[in-house]
Amino acid sequence: MEDVAAAAGVSRALVSLAYRNAHGVSDTTRDRILAVGEDLGYVPNRVAARLASRETRSFGVFLQDLHNDLFADIHDGIRGVTDEHSRELVITVGALDGTHDLRSLATLQETRVAVIIAAGLTISDADALAQSKRTPMVAVARHIPGVDSVTSDNLHGGLLATEHLLELGHRSIAFLANPPSDGYLGRREGYEQAMHAAGLEPRTVPSTFSRLEVAATTVQLLDASDAPTAIFAHNDVGALGVLDALAARNLTPGVDVSVVGYDNSSVSSAPGTDLTTINLNGPMLGREGALMAIQRAIDPEAEPMLITHLPELISRGTTGAPRGV
Amino acid sequence: MEDVAAAAGVSRALVSLAYRNAHGVSDTTRDRILAVGEDLGYVPNRVAARLASRETRSFGVFLQDLHNDLFADIHDGIRGVTDEHSRELVITVGALDGTHDLRSLATLQETRVAVIIAAGLTISDADALAQSKRTPMVAVARHIPGVDSVTSDNLHGGLLATEHLLELGHRSIAFLANPPSDGYLGRREGYEQAMHAAGLEPRTVPSTFSRLEVAATTVQLLDASDAPTAIFAHNDVGALGVLDALAARNLTPGVDVSVVGYDNSSVSSAPGTDLTTINLNGPMLGREGALMAIQRAIDPEAEPMLITHLPELISRGTTGAPRGV
DNA sequence: TTGTACGCGTTATCAC
DNA sequence: GTGATAACGCGTACAA
Numbered sequence: 001m002e003d004v005a006a007a008a009g010v011s012r013a014l015v016s017l018a019y020r021n022a023h024g025v026s027d028t029t030r031d032r033i034l035a036v037g038e039d040l041g042y043v044p045n046r047v048a049a050r051l052a053s054r055e056t057r058s059f060g061v062f063l064q065d066l067h068n069d070l071f072a073d074i075h076d077g078i079r080g081v082t083d084e085h086s087r088e089l090v091i092t093v094g095a096l097d098g099t100h101d102l103r104s105l106a107t108l109q110e111t112r113v114a115v116i117i118a119a120g121l122t123i124s125d126a127d128a129l130a131q132s133k134r135t136p137m138v139a140v141a142r143h144i145p146g147v148d149s150v151t152s153d154n155l156h157g158g159l160l161a162t163e164h165l166l167e168l169g170h171r172s173i174a175f176l177a178n179p180p181s182d183g184y185l186g187r188r189e190g191y192e193q194a195m196h197a198a199g200l201e202p203r204t205v206p207s208t209f210s211r212l213e214v215a216a217t218t219v220q221l222l223d224a225s226d227a228p229t230a231i232f233a234h235n236d237v238g239a240l241g242v243l244d245a246l247a248a249r250n251l252t253p254g255v256d257v258s259v260v261g262y263d264n265s266s267v268s269s270a271p272g273t274d275l276t277t278i279n280l281n282g283p284m285l286g287r288e289g290a291l292m293a294i295q296r297a298i299d300p301e302a303e304p305m306l307i308t309h310l311p312e313l314i315s316r317g318t319t320g321a322p323r324g325v
Numbered sequence: 326m327e328d329v330a331a332a333a334g335v336s337r338a339l340v341s342l343a344y345r346n347a348h349g350v351s352d353t354t355r356d357r358i359l360a361v362g363e364d365l366g367y368v369p370n371r372v373a374a375r376l377a378s379r380e381t382r383s384f385g386v387f388l389q390d391l392h393n394d395l396f397a398d399i400h401d402g403i404r405g406v407t408d409e410h411s412r413e414l415v416i417t418v419g420a421l422d423g424t425h426d427l428r429s430l431a432t433l434q435e436t437r438v439a440v441i442i443a444a445g446l447t448i449s450d451a452d453a454l455a456q457s458k459r460t461p462m463v464a465v466a467r468h469i470p471g472v473d474s475v476t477s478d479n480l481h482g483g484l485l486a487t488e489h490l491l492e493l494g495h496r497s498i499a500f501l502a503n504p505p506s507d508g509y510l511g512r513r514e515g516y517e518q519a520m521h522a523a524g525l526e527p528r529t530v531p532s533t534f535s536r537l538e539v540a541a542t543t544v545q546l547l548d549a550s551d552a553p554t555a556i557f558a559h560n561d562v563g564a565l566g567v568l569d570a571l572a573a574r575n576l577t578p579g580v581d582v583s584v585v586g587y588d589n590s591s592v593s594s595a596p597g598t599d600l601t602t603i604n605l606n607g608p609m610l611g612r613e614g615a616l617m618a619i620q621r622a623i624d625p626e627a628e629p630m631l632i633t634h635l636p637e638l639i640s641r642g643t644t645g646a647p648r649g650v
Numbered sequence: 651t652t653g654t655a656c657g658c659g660t661t662a663t664c665a666c
Numbered sequence: 667g668t669g670a671t672a673a674c675g676c677g678t679a680c681a682a
Contacts, residue, residue, distance in 0.1 A: 044435055047375045055372065066400055067397045069392060079418070090415070091417070092416070093416070110368055212595075215595070243597040271570070271573040272565060272568040272569035
C-alpha cells in the first residue's frame with residue numbers, strides 16, 4: 001500500500017479510501033490510484049483491514065452438516081441477504097455428532113465477527129446462552145431462550161405430521177427420534193401428544209442424524225413382527241434413510257409403508273423423492289436469521305428477538321392409506 | 326492481553342506463548358495465565374494473530390455448490406487432513422451458475438490464506454492459472470495445466486460409463502452434458518468416443534448443473550418419439566434429476582430406462598437411490614488436495630503437482646438390460 | 651522470560 | 667471537497 005501511495009504520489013490514507021470507494025477522493029485520483037495498484041499487483045489485505053477497522057461488518061455462520069440439504073438452503077437464504085447488504089461471511093462447519101459446535105463458535109468469536117448466525121446447534125441452551133453473551137448470536141431453526149432465534153413451532157409440526165398419518169387411517173405409527181437435546185424435543189412431543197389424543201401408545205424409536213444409521217434402525221423396525229404401517233422421521237435426512245430401508249426391503253413408500261419427513265429441504269420436493277414432509281422453509285429461516293443479525297449488529301443491547309413460524313404439512317407421494325383400508 | 330499480562334504479573338509475550346501452547350512456558354505459569362485470562366474474559370484475537378504472524382497456517386477452501394453432496398464429501402476429506410495438521414480453513418461458497426468463482430477466490434486471496442483449495446471451479450484454465458500466480462492454488466476434481474491438481478481421468482470415466490451401457494445391450498444412449506467449460510469436457514469425450522467405437526451416433530444433450538433443470542430436460546427426452554433406453558448424466562446431481570424425471574413418467578430405473586451418474590457422491594450409495602455411477606471418490610480427492618496444499622505451502626516454487634486417478638464403475642440398481650433384450 | 655520492533659491497514663484530526 | 671499526518675488495533679517474532 002505504501003508503494004502504491006508513493007507511485008501514485010499520494011498518501012497511504014488516500015489509497016485506503018480509494019480502494020474502499022469511500023467519498024472524499026476525486027474520481028480522477030481514485031482511477032489513477034487503482035490503476036497504479038493494478039500495475040504493482042497490489043491486493044488489499046483483509047486481515048489488516050479487519051483489525052484496523054475494529055471489524056463489525058462480517059457475520060459468522062455455523063452450519064451443522066453439509067450433507068444435509070437443509071443447511072444448504074439456510075446458507076442460500078443467509079447469503080441472499082448478506083450479499084445485498086455487502087456483509088462478509090465467515091463460515092464454519094460442524095460435525096454430525098455435534099462435537100464441533102463449541103470449537104466452531106470459539107473460532108468465530110476469536111475472529112471477532114459482529115454476529116454469529118448458528119444453524120443446527122446441538123449444544124445445550126445454557127452453553128449457547130453463555131456463548132451469546134460474548135458474541136451476539138442468532139439461532140436458526142432452533143429456539144434458545146434468551147438468544148435471538150428464528151424458528152418454527154416444532155411441536156405443532158409434530159402434531160401435523162402425526163395427525164396426517166392418523167387421518168389416513170394409520171394406527172401403528174413409529175417416530176424415529178433424533179438424539180435428545182435442548183431445543184429439539186418439540187417434534188417428538190407433538191408426535192406423542194397426537195398419539196395420546198388418538199388413544200394410541202406412542203412408539204418412539206431412538207436414532208441419530210445419520211442417514212445410514214436411520215436406515216439400519218428402520219430395517220430392524222420393518223423386520224419386527226409388529227412393524228408399523230407408518231413412520232415419522234425427525235427430519236428429511238432421516239426420512240431418506242427410511243426410504244432407503246423400504247427400498248432394501250422392496251416396499252413402496254406411501255403404499256406399503258407411509259413416510260413423513262421434516263424440513264422440506266430442497267431434496268424432498270424432487271419428483272424422485274416426493275417426500276411428504278413438514279415445511280421448515282430453510283431459505284426463509286436463513287433470510288430472517290440474516291436480517292435479525294443485521295438488527296442485532298445495530299443494537300447489541302436490544303431485547304432478544306424471536307420469530308416463530310407455524311409450519312405446514314406438505315403432502316406428497318410417500319404417504320397414503322394403510323394396506324387394507 | 327495487556328490486562329491479562331499485568332494481572333498475571335508477566336509480559337504480553339508470555340501470555341501469547343501460553344495461549345498458543347508453545348514451549349518455553351512452564352506448566353504452572355501457563356495454567357496461571359490461562360486462569361487469569363478466563364477470569365478477565367479474555368478471548369484471543371485471531372485477526373490480529375494472523376496479521377502479526379504473517380499468516381501461513383490457514384488454507385482457503387472454495388466449494389462450488391452446497392446442494393451437491395460431492396462437495397460435502399470433498400470438504401470432509403479436506404478437514405480430515407487439516408484437523409490433524411491443525412490448519413484453519415477459510416471457506417467460501419460458489420453459486421450454481423459459476424458467477425461467484427472469481428469473487429470467492431479474490432476474497433481468499435485478500436484473506437492471505439497460504440493456499441487455496443478449490444473444488445469445482447468453473448472459470449477458464451487461463452483465469453485459474455493467473456489466479457494461482459498470486460496465491461498458490463490446488464484444484465480438486467479438475468485438472469488445470471500449470472496448477473496443482475488432484476483429479477480423476479474423466480475421459481476414462483466417460484468411456485467406462487458408456488461401455489457399461491453398451492455391454493448391457495443399449496444402443497440408444499443419451500448423454501446429458503454440463504455447460505461446456507475448460508476442464509469439464511472429458512466425460513463427454515469419453516462418451517462420444519465409446520459411441521463412435523461402437524458404430525453409434527452420440528446424442529449429447531446440453532443441460533446444466535441444476536437437478537431441476539436436468540429433470541425438465543429429461544422429461545422432454547423421454548417424451549420424444551425416439552426416447553433413449555439409457556441416459557448417462559454428467560454428474561450424480563444430474564442423475565438424480567434423471568431419476569426424478571423417470572419417477573414423474575412412472576418409469577423404473579434399470580428396467581425401463583437405465584441411468585448412470587458420475588461422482589459416486591455419498592447420496593448415490595443410499596439404498597433408496599442405488600445409483601450406478603463412476604467413482605470420483607470425493608473424500609479421497611479432498612484428502613489429497615489438502616495434503617498437496619501442505620506440500621505447496623512448504624515449497625511455493627516446486628513444479629506443479631498432478632495426481633490423476635483412474636476411476637472405476639460402480640454398478641448398482643439403476644442400470645440393466647434394455648427392454649426386450 | 652522479557653522488551654520491542656514490526657504487520658498493514660483504518661480512522662480521527664488537520665491543512666489547504 | 668481533497669488530501670496529509672499520525673495514532674491506533676492486537677498479537678507475533680526475535681534478540682537479549
